Amino acid sequence: MPIKNGKEYIERIDRQHINLWYNGQRVTGLLSEHPVFRGLIHTQADLYDMQCDARYTGLMTYKSPLGDDPVGLSFLPPMNREDLLQRRQMIDLWSNRHHGFLGRSPDYMNTVLMSLYTAAAILEEDDPKFANHLRSYYEYCRDNDITLSHAFVQPFASKWSAEADPIEETLACKVIEATDEGLIVSGAFVMATQGATCEEILVLPTPSFTFSEDANPMAVAFAVPNDLEGMTFVCRDSYAHDSTFDYPLSSRFDEMDTMVIFDKVLVPHNRVFIYGNENMANRLLTEGNFLAHAGYQVVSRYIAKTEFLLGLIQSLAEEQNVTLEMSTIQQISRVMMTLENLKGLRLASEAEAAANELGYYIPATSPLLAASLQFPDFHLEITNIIQMLSSSSLIMSPSGAYLESGVQPYLENYLKGIFSTAKERVALFRLAWELGAGAFGGRQNQYELFFLGSQKMISSRLYNCFPNQDGYKNMVSDFLQSNKA
Amino acid sequence: MPIKNGKEYIERIDRQHINLWYNGQRVTGLLSEHPVFRGLIHTQADLYDMQCDARYTGLMTYKSPLGDDPVGLSFLPPMNREDLLQRRQMIDLWSNRHHGFLGRSPDYMNTVLMSLYTAAAILEEDDPKFANHLRSYYEYCRDNDITLSHAFVQPFASKWSAEADPIEETLACKVIEATDEGLIVSGAFVMATQGATCEEILVLPTPSFTFSEDANPMAVAFAVPNDLEGMTFVCRDSYAHDSTFDYPLSSRFDEMDTMVIFDKVLVPHNRVFIYGNENMANRLLTEGNFLAHAGYQVVSRYIAKTEFLLGLIQSLAEEQNVTLEMSTIQQISRVMMTLENLKGLRLASEAEAAANELGYYIPATSPLLAASLQFPDFHLEITNIIQMLSSSSLIMSPSGAYLESGVQPYLENYLKGIFSTAKERVALFRLAWELGAGAFGGRQNQYELFFLGSQKMISSRLYNCFPNQDGYKNMVSDFLQSNKA
Amino acid sequence: MPIKNGKEYIERIDRQHINLWYNGQRVTGLLSEHPVFRGLIHTQADLYDMQCDARYTGLMTYKSPLGDDPVGLSFLPPMNREDLLQRRQMIDLWSNRHHGFLGRSPDYMNTVLMSLYTAAAILEEDDPKFANHLRSYYEYCRDNDITLSHAFVQPFASKWSAEADPIEETLACKVIEATDEGLIVSGAFVMATQGATCEEILVLPTPSFTFSEDANPMAVAFAVPNDLEGMTFVCRDSYAHDSTFDYPLSSRFDEMDTMVIFDKVLVPHNRVFIYGNENMANRLLTEGNFLAHAGYQVVSRYIAKTEFLLGLIQSLAEEQNVTLEMSTIQQISRVMMTLENLKGLRLASEAEAAANELGYYIPATSPLLAASLQFPDFHLEITNIIQMLSSSSLIMSPSGAYLESGVQPYLENYLKGIFSTAKERVALFRLAWELGAGAFGGRQNQYELFFLGSQKMISSRLYNCFPNQDGYKNMVSDFLQSNKA
């Protein structure tokens, strides 16, 4: 059971007939042929093919501890600097393939699961079985190359209902009943990105507190296949299209976000990692160094995306013949500056990485949070640069169908650029439109704005994890104490 | 031949079978029933009905100088303060009906034509007939309530080709031949907004200069019905939808932008306003006080839009239960501040209005350009506020079809707000999505960013029209000259 | 007892030997000859002369209700639009004389006192004598043209000590004892601007609450001459200089800020306006429309300052020969835009002014707060523009003494501009330095940043006073309710 290839990925997704709804209709038929999902599925299949490609397998896999099979490097818990750099190389290979547009390329969730796995020991405090469940599940996913999504944000009203009556009336996810076979769970989650195009889902809610000594029914974490009885997936509007010419990004990279509803779902005991202890979810993230491990994957994705966006605005500036204008130079140099920042921050996270008490090698968190604090503003800024450079061509770049229609001669003539054919020029601006004005770009922007939490949350995290805080204050007070009148 | 109502508007549009293309296909059938156009057409019909509604006719029309029929107030050349305020009231009535989302509601082009008309006398310098043509055309539009679009931006490459060879090889719009019946014109224009949903088009290109003493064939201005032989309209992608619940804005307000191609079109002589004189287009705009008259319409549209957006973010803040957070208060108070700015600037344009030498009463341009300089940045800012306030609900607000499907009970339960039903909450966030992440909002944003030109152009115009510039410098030099050692 | 002139102002200040300290030394001698105060005192004397100048008296005074003498228009409670516009004209005359650099030109405090006076009736709820005291004091100041400062911000620690023990241990200003002659008061206030160059001081602290039914000893308001026993004034560092060439602003406009300490000061009963009622201070400000009346004075000062700053950056751009650069045009046009905003907001405050239930004519508050919300950011922005335009000349513009020294020939040669002599060029950049890098400009900036409170406070005030808030939300909900599926 080694790494899987694209064909296997598609087969597994197609085989699983989950309770999936799109625009008020139950989705039937093969997902890999459904217009809403097929573009993304084939993009993702291409990523899986890549790791099976002889040119890359050595760079993207390692030998499973449980056998001789190669398994994905994104599952590797880093124990030293070399492990870290191998992980980076692997992440870069995938990120540069999807240019950072996939927030949920498989390495992301593999990394998340790995990070939780490294903290499994703390689950033993409640019951050794929980730790075992988590370790086994990690090995299962690693050795079967399971494609995973996750769910942790609950519906808006669930927080309020949980405060009003945490047991009876709450909308929050909770255990209804514990049976011999498992836990019966009900609840809902918003924004399980790629929920429908994964095989399983990891559920790790932040529980509301009951302040009772009894087991908190809202304190639960588990992972299940997507096709259990009682599970429902509801999609947002699709932004996907088939034409790569007309919609170069959304035809490939539209990761459908789903709402996942659990209605008395039976979760087998061996898939339960937390039950009853309301502190454990947060501890698992903290002691598993979630922010460090995930942040390290994310910064590489940021870099890949920034490089693509830099290429895009360079291309737009050239196409619009404004490369010599100072305002263009200032716009592009700011993108270069951000790219340097991100690369420097990744280097810093490696340079200041250190082994924790369990021997895992943890990249420094503070530079990674610094990256996540600046990237959303940068994403808005570069979106605006795209808009400014494109002006009316952002909107007025007719679809490819015209270029094979009766008006083709007009368009060939009137839409050509100085150095480009009409087709080349239109292709470039349709790419710009997807990011600068289309729904795909709008969702990308919103996704980046909230990827690791709101700006306030990331600020607080950086503020709290920043090393040696007293050192700076002491420097100032020492300086002032050396004053003489 | 009085003002028309919505039904008449629709009939005239449907009667005209223009050579219109959408996504590579010739459009046939009635536009008012075509999914790409019907939403906007019915919105616009509602505007025309409004002026025929007894409650509003008195406020929105005046008696035609050529008869007793009421004609639209947006055609009225203001001669005094009362005229100006009447125009404002009329514009407000329409703007508040479409909440500022229509950049090309009929009052805009009526105002543009009026402004050119007031400068018709300068055309007599070339030939009295040109002035007569313009005056007659203005009267024709006014007394027949013609719905007009306009075209002035030429294809990107036309400027370069015109420099290379202004006569033979140019892509720029030019007169191919002058015949007894009229001028034969070829050329193309990008971004004729609402090109297909108007009856006629006013063409006023900025000509390339030839520096020759002969008549410049690129110096031409005219107006024609949309259905002349040789005219082709090419559409951008549509953002229109039918469901007002799912797409409350694009179902109503998607003003299709078109590229208009003239291929040896015969323009009747009496529709030609400029021919041969390359300075005249610019002079017509300047001496017709285009920026003042158009800017005065635009600022009222900005105000209507800002009021709607203020209501939207107030509603979002309430829905998200964050009205007491300082960051919300700061966001909302900045919108209030901008609304006060815009209203104050409109007042200033009225307070400093003055009659020109022809007796027309011209609103002050400088405050209006100040409004146009700040509105694009504000539009970006409020878009970002919408994104920040909405977080995941911006994306994850399922379409209305779900609310009548098998998953309806889940959604009723899990998507409700603290004070709202799921349906109310979803409706609000779908509105937010259209502006904060969807293609309609993306186009609105781009439209506002370039409405009266780029930021650089508006800065230059404000810089140049600002009154009493030497006065400020002299104040400083006087102050310094009062220095003693 | 009419308006006073400059000579009388100086005589009154010199006659009063207050307990004033500068840099750890008791100040003795005449203030009008003291290097720290003389520049400002002569600037202020010039303002008083102006109102006695026949060219201006008619525009700057009205006849006292208590006699035939002319009194300052800034004391006039506006009863109608004409009163308001007369007030504006008067304020403009003074603001344009000091170019907005005096935050405490006499019209400011006169306006504040007038606003409190209009609400005197509410003091009758506690005791009719309090209302009488306030009315009499207002008349006294008006008819004697008293120069007034005020104090309301208490020391940082006073708030905390008042919470810990409001009676015994508090540092907050409080009444120690009530005697037949008056109230014995102790406490301190930071930032009484121009404390030493005024005749009297109005003290209106925001009291800490005791939640007791007894009279709150911290709830007190009064006005006293500056030279009472027990009063001490402590100065910040002076930024004043004598040379108008070297320091064109601080030589004229350095309004010394003082800390004022009351140590068992006997306040005569007829000077007490509030005693015991902890709600009254806030009500007096609210019902006296402090923000509206003060804001109306302030916006005129903003305008005068902005006009001067516009002239300065125009002059700098010309001196640096960069008037044709797009970045310069964009910088200057943003200043023009802000000037238009401020003028428009003032117009709006007049256009929406209305009489309150007492018949006073109140300018609309919301546009004035909008001005105060944007001015601090603008002040930072223009400071930065000054820095950017000046580059090394901001720092390297040697003092005037060099121009009469042995190195004068070198400097004449090497410091000249393209269109200017060395002396002219240096004079301009020394003015720029005072605003862009010197201590005077630093204090101006800080003063503007906090003039009517922090940005948070002004945001909250605007948010709360904005008219018709529900109207906007209802517009959005009406719009959504018109949705069909």
Add this chain to the structure above:
Amino acid sequence: MPIKNGKEYIERIDRQHINLWYNGQRVTGLLSEHPVFRGLIHTQADLYDMQCDARYTGLMTYKSPLGDDPVGLSFLPPMNREDLLQRRQMIDLWSNRHHGFLGRSPDYMNTVLMSLYTAAAILEEDDPKFANHLRSYYEYCRDNDITLSHAFVQPFASKWSAEADPIEETLACKVIEATDEGLIVSGAFVMATQGATCEEILVLPTPSFTFSEDANPMAVAFAVPNDLEGMTFVCRDSYAHDSTFDYPLSSRFDEMDTMVIFDKVLVPHNRVFIYGNENMANRLLTEGNFLAHAGYQVVSRYIAKTEFLLGLIQSLAEEQNVTLEMSTIQQISRVMMTLENLKGLRLASEAEAAANELGYYIPATSPLLAASLQFPDFHLEITNIIQMLSSSSLIMSPSGAYLESGVQPYLENYLKGIFSTAKERVALFRLAWELGAGAFGGRQNQYELFFLGSQKMISSRLYNCFPNQDGYKNMVSDFLQSNKA
């Protein structure tokens, strides 16, 4: 002739009686006792003492190639990674001593000279002697620990006069005559920082072009002691003070900027590095990798300064008791983010360093320019944070003299903080004032804004030196070419 200590530095400065003017007066007496210079001189002496301190000598020096004496590490041309890191350590030691407030600590100019030295070979193209002069001068400075300033910015009008008549009328620095003893040079330079507190000055003007085949008299570069006949130094206003309590920064760190005038100064031949070849100055900077070597020193200074500023705002937040406010957390976390950026960029410049064809090991320039592009904006931002956190205490923190005067008891009482004495609180806010509102901070800000050129210049440099530019554009065009319809 080893490294010098502080006493030797002072002796050498005092021994040299240069023609120095302050405020129109010739300066006589010992500079080390002059109130304008003594603070900085003693600070600088402390730096020199440090390198002679046994704890640091090993870290801050290396053995001179010409003997066994230790010489300063900032003179070391790096040949490999270890050299670079040793240089960094040395720079950090000094930077952390002066907290980044000295832009011209000795390591800066030592680094500049070292960078030019590494490119000496190109001077051989004109004449081998020029290369020898530069190499000898470098060795002389290194082995005698010469304190150096430099001059390259010429007066504003010199550029225009050089264009009008480059030979006769120009104000630009030029060779008047070549004699047997040397070149006779006239000209002037603005902004030789620390001109008076150094021993020698390196002069490297950017020459105006003559487009003549003759030797361009304006193309000249040399270094001379400060006390040659014909040299004059003119100071800007001093911001220095003696009291470290009242002025903790300007009492120590006010690096006086001087204008340096050469009036027929005889420059000995062996001190001339360039003469006649107008391309050579620019080539020397480019091939000497000036931006890389200087930028590497500068980024370490930025880091030291940012750490101090972080400590300051943390201290201010604590003193104002606002550490729990979200707005404070957001402000401070942005400073932390910038500190992470700068440290990451320094790491990147090391990680991507490479040997050039001459074997010198050059830090990557692009990350260093990215640091210099963001630091000026950050400096403005943190200045504003200081202002915001300090509010009225920024201005109203009385001088130390009060704390030993008759009003001391009042101030002890009323100016204390929650956790601090009045003296501690005042000391902190006087530090804040120096940066947030005082002239020292104003000059620091202007200095940082233009340290390596204007934002436009740094943008252009980053834009031009950014590696692999075509790579990004090609990535986008490859991506688009993979489109299918």
